[in-house]
Amino acid sequence: xxxxxxxxxxxxxxxxxxxxxxxxxxxxRNPNLRWPVAPELSARLxxxxxxxxxxxxxxxxxxCSGGWLILHLGMSGSLRILPAASPPGKHDxxxxxxxxxTLLRLRDPRRFGAVLWxxxxxxxxxxxxxxxxxxxxxxxxxxxxxxxxxxxxxxxxQVLMDGRVVAGVxxxxxxxxxxxxxxxxxxxxxxxxxxxYGILADAVRETLRLAIAAGxxxxxxxxxxxxxxxxxxxxxxxxGRAGLPCPHCGRPIAEVRQGQRSTCYCxxxxx
DNA sequence: CGCCAGGCCTGCACGC
DNA sequence: TGCGTGCAGGCCTGGC
Numbered sequence: 001x002x003x004x005x006x007x008x009x010x011x012x013x014x015x016x017x018x019x020x021x022x023x024x025x026x027x028x029r030n031p032n033l034r035w036p037v038a039p040e041l042s043a044r045l046x047x048x049x050x051x052x053x054x055x056x057x058x059x060x061x062x063x064c065s066g067g068w069l070i071l072h073l074g075m076s077g078s079l080r081i082l083p084a085a086s087p088p089g090k091h092d093x094x095x096x097x098x099x100x101x102t103l104l105r106l107r108d109p110r111r112f113g114a115v116l117w118x119x120x121x122x123x124x125x126x127x128x129x130x131x132x133x134x135x136x137x138x139x140x141x142x143x144x145x146x147x148x149x150x151x152x153x154x155x156x157x158q159v160l161m162d163g164r165v166v167a168g169v170x171x172x173x174x175x176x177x178x179x180x181x182x183x184x185x186x187x188x189x190x191x192x193x194x195x196x197y198g199i200l201a202d203a204v205r206e207t208l209r210l211a212i213a214a215g216x217x218x219x220x221x222x223x224x225x226x227x228x229x230x231x232x233x234x235x236x237x238x239x240g241r242a243g244l245p246c247p248h249c250g251r252p253i254a255e256v257r258q259g260q261r262s263t264c265y266c267x268x269x270x271x
Numbered sequence: 272c273g274c275c276a277g278g279c280c281t282g283c284a285c286g287c
Numbered sequence: 288t289g290c291g292t293g294c295a296g297g298c299c300t301g302g303c
Contacts, residue, residue, distance in 0.1 A: 003277060034279085034298075058278075075277055076300075091300085110299045112278060127280085154293070163279075170277060219277065220302080260295075262276090 002073040004135065004168030005211035006222050006230065007058050010079050013225030015053045017081045017102060018062065023048050027095040029088060034074060034114040037094065041117050045069070045096070057131045057167030061122045068122035069096070074112025080105050081225050109221065132165040135204050140166070142198030149189035149197075156192060157185035158259050160204070169204065171261050172217060172239045177204040179237040184270040185263045186256070210235065238264040 002010070023045045031037035044067060051063040060079075062069040071079065084101040094106040094115050106115065118125050132148075133140050148165055149156075159165055160174040169177070178185050181203035183196060192200070216222060216230030219240075223229055233240075237247050242255035246266040254267050 006277080109301070112299065151291080172277060217277075222277075
């Protein structure tokens, strides 16, 4: 579930609880996530000062003074701050105990998420090194996407979802941004010009900004670090709305598949 | 029961 | 031959 807005909501919620604290302990209840949780975590983390929490794409980076805890929420993960000794549920696979007695807890029913540890620069980790531009950074704009897409035969939606090009945009927000921009998702990326890419870049930024402001999207299991759901799904224009009227023109929203993912769009407003 | 779901790495096939 | 590119499979559980 979690795309960039949900990860950013999580980051903002965690930061004040983690920054300046020391790690008191680590509990791994089920190490079988996307990659096995490294056993050395339990030895390497306790005692470290948490300096801050940042985000790269959909990855959360916890700066642990000489090492980085890299967290990914996969499809169904969520992170919460809880009181000491909170009883774990069935899918609560990982806890970080802090020196004030609180817990950072990962819940992830599908276990597509990840808990990684590195003692070199987190941004050089193999999983992060190849990530594309941050869509909320000042460098991201129409010109940038235009230059990136000249040799791409893939559709614009698949390019938006390609983390090596743009980091953090997943299926929901790719659908929504293309609707906002009035661009048909199947359009070959190389056939879109500079001007339309300017509109698309603005649409991506605005879609992400609005989603963050709404606390992200809660479709089934996402909650923020305080347990609160997001409400952006109430503002969806097309995602999950196949057959329902387009909010602009009233015509039915269409659904197709692209790269084994569902694409929703308005055949009239998106050309 | 089958199918679907917010991610994304890996391996393979293809064309230049 | 090598590289960029583009597919499909796989990892899991839960809900309809």
